[in-house]
Amino acid sequence: MGYVYFSLANMDLSEERKLVRQAQKAPDAFAKLYDQYYPKIFGYALRRTANLEVAQDITSETFFKALKKLWQFHWRNISFSSWLYKIASNEVNQYFRKAAYRKSVSLEELQEEGFEPASPYDPESELIEAQEKLKQHQDFLEIQAKIARLPTKYQEVIALRFFEQKQIIEIAEILGKREGTIKSLLHRALEKLRETD
Amino acid sequence: MKYEDLMKKLENLKTPEIELAGHKRALRMALLSSRYFRKRISIDWAKMLAPVAATVLLIAVAGFFAAIQPSLVHFGGNQIDKFASYQQLRDFVKGNAQYVGFLWKGSAPSVSGGRETYDLAVVTSEGYSTTNIQVAGVDEVDIVKTDGEYIYLASGNKTLIVKAYPPEQAQILSQIELEGTVIGIFINHDRLVVIEEKVPYYPYYDVRWETEEKIYMPYISPKTFIKVYDVSDRANPQLQREISANGQYVSSRMIGDYAYVVVNEPVYEQDNEVNLPKICVGVEPKEIPATEIYYSDVSDRYYMYTTIIAINTQNDGEEPAYETILLGASSNLYVSLNNIYLTFPVWGTGVGDFDKTSIHRIEINGAQIEPAASGEVPGMVLSQFSMDEYDGYFRVATTTHALTTQNNVYILDTGLNIVGVLEGLASGETIYSARFMGDRCYLVTFRQVDPLFVIDLSNPSYPEELGYLKITGYSSYLHPYDENHLIGIGKETTEQGEFAWYQGVKIALFDVSNVSQPTLIDTEVIGHRGTESPVLWDHKAFLFDKSRNLLVIPILEAKVDTTKYSEQDLVWAYGEPVWQGAYVFNIYLDAGIGEKGKITHIENIADPEQAYQYFWSPFVVTRSLYIDDVLYTISDAKIKMNNLENLEYINEVELPSSDWVPYEYLPGESRSEEPSAGAESGGK
Numbered sequence: 001m002g003y004v005y006f007s008l009a010n011m012d013l014s015e016e017r018k019l020v021r022q023a024q025k026a027p028d029a030f031a032k033l034y035d036q037y038y039p040k041i042f043g044y045a046l047r048r049t050a051n052l053e054v055a056q057d058i059t060s061e062t063f064f065k066a067l068k069k070l071w072q073f074h075w076r077n078i079s080f081s082s083w084l085y086k087i088a089s090n091e092v093n094q095y096f097r098k099a100a101y102r103k104s105v106s107l108e109e110l111q112e113e114g115f116e117p118a119s120p121y122d123p124e125s126e127l128i129e130a131q132e133k134l135k136q137h138q139d140f141l142e143i144q145a146k147i148a149r150l151p152t153k154y155q156e157v158i159a160l161r162f163f164e165q166k167q168i169i170e171i172a173e174i175l176g177k178r179e180g181t182i183k184s185l186l187h188r189a190l191e192k193l194r195e196t197d
Numbered sequence: 198m199k200y201e202d203l204m205k206k207l208e209n210l211k212t213p214e215i216e217l218a219g220h221k222r223a224l225r226m227a228l229l230s231s232r233y234f235r236k237r238i239s240i241d242w243a244k245m246l247a248p249v250a251a252t253v254l255l256i257a258v259a260g261f262f263a264a265i266q267p268s269l270v271h272f273g274g275n276q277i278d279k280f281a282s283y284q285q286l287r288d289f290v291k292g293n294a295q296y297v298g299f300l301w302k303g304s305a306p307s308v309s310g311g312r313e314t315y316d317l318a319v320v321t322s323e324g325y326s327t328t329n330i331q332v333a334g335v336d337e338v339d340i341v342k343t344d345g346e347y348i349y350l351a352s353g354n355k356t357l358i359v360k361a362y363p364p365e366q367a368q369i370l371s372q373i374e375l376e377g378t379v380i381g382i383f384i385n386h387d388r389l390v391v392i393e394e395k396v397p398y399y400p401y402y403d404v405r406w407e408t409e410e411k412i413y414m415p416y417i418s419p420k421t422f423i424k425v426y427d428v429s430d431r432a433n434p435q436l437q438r439e440i441s442a443n444g445q446y447v448s449s450r451m452i453g454d455y456a457y458v459v460v461n462e463p464v465y466e467q468d469n470e471v472n473l474p475k476i477c478v479g480v481e482p483k484e485i486p487a488t489e490i491y492y493s494d495v496s497d498r499y500y501m502y503t504t505i506i507a508i509n510t511q512n513d514g515e516e517p518a519y520e521t522i523l524l525g526a527s528s529n530l531y532v533s534l535n536n537i538y539l540t541f542p543v544w545g546t547g548v549g550d551f552d553k554t555s556i557h558r559i560e561i562n563g564a565q566i567e568p569a570a571s572g573e574v575p576g577m578v579l580s581q582f583s584m585d586e587y588d589g590y591f592r593v594a595t596t597t598h599a600l601t602t603q604n605n606v607y608i609l610d611t612g613l614n615i616v617g618v619l620e621g622l623a624s625g626e627t628i629y630s631a632r633f634m635g636d637r638c639y640l641v642t643f644r645q646v647d648p649l650f651v652i653d654l655s656n657p658s659y660p661e662e663l664g665y666l667k668i669t670g671y672s673s674y675l676h677p678y679d680e681n682h683l684i685g686i687g688k689e690t691t692e693q694g695e696f697a698w699y700q701g702v703k704i705a706l707f708d709v710s711n712v713s714q715p716t717l718i719d720t721e722v723i724g725h726r727g728t729e730s731p732v733l734w735d736h737k738a739f740l741f742d743k744s745r746n747l748l749v750i751p752i753l754e755a756k757v758d759t760t761k762y763s764e765q766d767l768v769w770a771y772g773e774p775v776w777q778g779a780y781v782f783n784i785y786l787d788a789g790i791g792e793k794g795k796i797t798h799i800e801n802i803a804d805p806e807q808a809y810q811y812f813w814s815p816f817v818v819t820r821s822l823y824i825d826d827v828l829y830t831i832s833d834a835k836i837k838m839n840n841l842e843n844l845e846y847i848n849e850v851e852l853p854s855s856d857w858v859p860y861e862y863l864p865g866e867s868r869s870e871e872p873s874a875g876a877e878s879g880g881k
Contacts, residue, residue, distance in 0.1 A: 027229045034228060038221050047212050056220050063228055126219045137213045143206070162207040194203050 016080050023070060030070075034063060037081065040164075041088050047163040048092045048155065050144045052130050058095065062088040082173040085160070089174065093152040146196050154189035161186060279491055286487040286523070287471045290464055290500055325824040329676075329739045331581055335532050336451040338381035338392060339737045341820040341831050347431055348822070349389060350852075351379035352833050356391050357852065358431050362824045364838040364847045370432045372853065377422065383451045387429040388437075388510040390456050393422040394446050418443040418475075421460045425510055437513050441482075442504055443475040450532045454511045455563055457537065459530060464500035464523070474502040474521050485521050491568045492523040493557065501525060503539060507564050518564040524557060531584035536560055536569070538591060540578050554578050554595060556613055572613025575620075576605055582675070582736070585633030590616070590657050594631040594640055601625045604642055608657045619660040623648055629687065632675035639683060639709070643671035644697075649685070651712045664713035668720075670703045673733045676741060681710035682718070682786060684741065686732045686750065689722045698769050701728040702752060704782070704790055719789025723780060725772035727755030731819060740821045741784075745841070748782040748790070749821040749828070775802075777814075779821045779830045781844060794844040798832045 022029035041062055046055035065087050078086075134141070147155055156175060160166045168186075172179045198206075280286040325345040330337045340351040347370070348361040356373040360366060377395035384390075422441045426434040444462030451457070462474050474485045490502070503524045509515040525541040532538070536558050543553040554577060558570045576595025578584065583594045591609045596602055603624045608617035623642035630641045636655040641647055647670050651663045669692070672685030685705040690697040701724040709715045723730075731738040732750045740749040755772030762770045778797030784790050798816040815833035822829050828841045838847040 031225065031229055034225055038224075039216060042217065042221070043214060046215060052215070052217070056217065059220075060224050060227075063224060067228055126217055130215050130217055133215050134213050137211065140210055140212050143210065158207070162210065163212050190200060190203055194198055194200060 020070065020080050030067065033080065037084050038063075040081070041084055044085065044088055044159070044164055045092060046134075047140075047144070048148075048159050049095065050134070050141055050148070052127055052134065054095060058088060058091045061091050065091075078173050082170060085164075085166075085174040086176070089156055089160075093156070096148070096152050096155070146193060149196065150189065150192055153185060154192055157182060157186045158189050158193065279489060280487040283473070283487040286473075286490065286492075289492060290471050290523070326740055326742060326822045329736050329741070331531075331736070332533055334452060334534050336383060337737065338383055338449045338451075339820075340379075340381055341822065342382055342384045343822050343824060343829075344384055345824055348829065348831070348836060349382055349384050350831060350836075351382050351391070352852065354378060355853065356382060356389070358389075358428060358434065359836060359850060360431070361829060361836070361838075362827065364827045367836070367838060367848050367850045369850060369852070371434055373426065373434055375422075375424075377420075380446050381449070383449075383456055383510070384428075385451060385454065385456075385510045387427060389426040389428045389434060390451070390508070390510055391422075391424045391426065392446060392449060392458060393424060395420045395422070418462060419445045421446040421458065423456065423458050423506065423508060425456075425508065425513075438508075438517075439479070440506060440508060440517050441477045442506065442519075444502065444504065447503070448530045448532075450537075451510070452532075452534060452561070453563070454509050455561075456508045456510050457532070457561060457566075458506045458508075459537070459539070460504045460506065462502045462504070464502060474504055476504065476506070476519060478517055485519075490521045490523055493571050505537060505559060505561075505566050507561065507566055509564065515564065518566055520559070520566040520568065522557065522559070522568055525555065529578050529581055529584070531581050531586070532561075533586035535562065536586060536591075538584060538586070540584070540593075542577055543573065552577055552598060554593070556591070556593070556609070558591070558611070558613055570611065570613040572609060572615070574605075574607045574609070574615065579628050579631065582633075583628065583631045585638075587633065587635065587654075588657075592633055592638065592654060594628055594638065596628045602627050604628050604640065606638055606640070606652055606654075606660050608654065608660060610657075617654075617656075617658045617660045619652060619662065622650060622662065629671045630673050630675045630685070632677065632683070634677050634680065637709075637712070639675055641672045641675065641685065641687070647671040647687070647690075649683075649707060649715055651709055651715055653712065664711075664715055666707065666715040666717065668705070668717055669697075670700075670705075670720075672703075672705060674736055674739065676736075676739060678706065678741075678743060678784075678786075681708065683707040683709060684748070684784070686730065686739065688733070689720075698726065700726050701755075702730045702733070702750075704748070704750075706784065706786075706790055708786075718786065721782065721790040721792070723752055724754040724775075725757045726770060727757075727772040727774070729753045729755075738820060740823075742823070745823075746783050746785055747823070747841070748784045749779050749830075750782075751778070751818045751821070752780045753777045753817075777816075778818045781828070796828070796830050796837060796839055796844065798830065798835055798837060 016033075019029050019033060023033055038059070042055055042059045045058040045062070046052065049055055049058070062084060066084055069087075147158055150158075157171060160171045160174060161168075166174070168179050168182050172182045175182065177185075280289070325343055328337055328339045328342065342349045343361065346360070346362050348359045350357050350359065354375050354377065356375070356379055357369055358371045359369050373391065375391070375393050377393040380392040380394050382389060382391050420441055420443055422439060424436060425438045427437050428434045442460045442462070444460040447459040447461050449456065449458040462472075465472055473487065474490075475482050476485060477483065485502075485504070501524055502521050504519055504521045506517055506519040508517045522539075524539065525543070528542055529540045530537065531540075539557045539559065540554050543555050553573050553575050555573045556571065557568065560567045560569045574593055574595055576597035578593060578595055585592045589611060591611075591613065592606065593609070594604065594606050596604050601624050603620065604622040604626065605618070605620040606622070607615050607619075610616050622640065626642035626644040626648070628640060629643045629647070632639045633654075636653060638650075638652040638654055638660075640650040640652065642650070648665045648667045649672070650665045653661045653663050670687055670689040672687035674686045676684045676686070678684050683706075685703075685707060687703050687705075689700040689703040691700055701722045703720055703722045705720045706718040707715055708718050730750050730752050738751055741747065753774055754776040756775045757770045757772040776795070776797060777799055778795055780795055781793040782790050783793050796818070798818055799814070816835075818830045818832045820831045822831075823841055826841045827847060828839045828844070830837045830839070833852065835849050835851050837849045839845060840847060
């Protein structure tokens, strides 16, 4: 029967759970989840940090942690997407807490171990090109800079609500808090942000 | 700025949507070729073939067109044959891939020494337990073996020899370290057979998912090694012989002095040449010439060289024997005392042409290996337990997936011609477990409830359903208690409308003495939804001894915090893991199943090194065995010894840790790090 291609576009939760279970053993199932969520997680990390290089590292870290901990996902009654956001959020917070974000995996190190990307790409030129694109979002960068100065608990809710367009209930799931808590956090976050103006 | 304006500004903000395609691709490959997958690659040829997808697909596509051309090459007929030349092999592979046809039929030689009686492959109390096998006299490879005094165990890339009895003197005597992964071991008197597999490390998977930009990678075959050690001095094992073959390990058995190992190597084309299988006895690798390779007129998406190697474990002077057959990808294998049955699925188109299973019988007798017959049955075979040989007949249970699923039992003669048929059992359900015992076959099918079917096979031409019992849940492993009683291990389920939710692990004891009315003697359910046992997929984790009324199974126990859910949600709520270890039961026909006690290797559940990784922690108990009156439970971290009667602790041996490292907690994962909701709204 050969390869089974999954369509993730209209995949419901139970199907996704099934895929996650398969992903624990089957690289192809994991690859499919990765393809689906890479843009979202990278986008989130970028919009939280406004730094392409850091966003890359956070994305790498998030997916490696997800892969390592895939078996645990089974025990949590949250969607896979929320779970990934949760890991990514923790990574971003860690970045903001530490002066220098220390990553445990890097593609360079992997390359030294003998891993070679199939089609060599030039990270430098890709980054430069992306930097140019990022610079065009001046409005965003301005407000992002202010948000980044807030405590991480406020950054999280603002980013998830306004940049990632998440519903309150989803944010509650991602952050593991009650909806009421999210609402009050969001309110306080906006108050703080307004004060910085 | 006013609050409302800020909200509006944020809501209408154009945020950057930037993609780093190169990073995405590189990270993907890094993830897929990471050790998390490398360690746990199972026999799945679809995956293994990914690196050769381009070349194999070429063969497949060429074959597809060849199939509708009159110049189609095919050989076979009534004769079981070897290729006449490499050229013939090459033409055959290139011309027949994807072409589905079965022309090869066996000449029906008789099976030597047909047995009138059958042996339950159950341990008769010899003072120590042995691996739970399917067929008496046909040993199966495992990660733990004992001979009543020593325990031999495979862990990662190591094989350890441990003095186990008496328990007070228990200690590690020696350790064999290998480069590859130890699949399993056999022990035969003073000879230890270690099967090792080396899988090349390189990122395979990209070819598959990004077909639009195919990347060519040369195929590197995994290698299977069979190493025989002289362990007459247990403290100092000596490597006596080493045989290796290109390809992936499929399965193995030991009958008498002979170990039989089956290895698969894909057929692929590189630079317009078709590869030939390679074997290495001693130092010089040897290509097996086409003229020594058997073929059949079967076709699959891929062709495989299936090589069966026989080694005399006691006599180093005897050359290992081997035979290669060109087949599809073997999926299940059953071995009786005289025959190896290889099966592989033949995928149908689904339109009036449904999935079938191709079966190949290979006679074995010591160092003699001879392909004898081939045939096919409708439907798919679940596992080795779906097959059996008895009194000169091969019996097989399958599930067909047509419009609705249905289940069947076929009886074949030695030429693998179907002589008896029972079709259409439990329409809409699927076989979850099967067990053949002499003139009877027991089948468990499942969709929402679990019917246990009793099928009479005493007349091979007319297999007949005698009776069935419907209970909730299902069994995925059936074990004979005795000729009239069965133990089933599976899951309990709760029905909700058209759906059944899996609950805890269930042990059931069935009485089948009245074949038309099987009854349930007792059941025992362990834990809540989320509870697992390796016995559900690996019969070797199961320890049963009738004379001692003993049943031991490893369990990962999950419990649902009932305060967190409403009553109606409880059926789907997953429990949190609370315990892992061996559950010890008393099992009696009259008194039923009773918990005797539990043994864990995780002393401190709060210690992340022991318990955090419930599935991967080295403290997870995977096997149990007994010697005399001592129960041994085995994890990667230790062997623990308890009194079999009262389960009192006697002793333990710590095992050298593998390269396992406990993963750190996610920073900020604990929810207590942030102020609680009350503190939050209370204001600071």
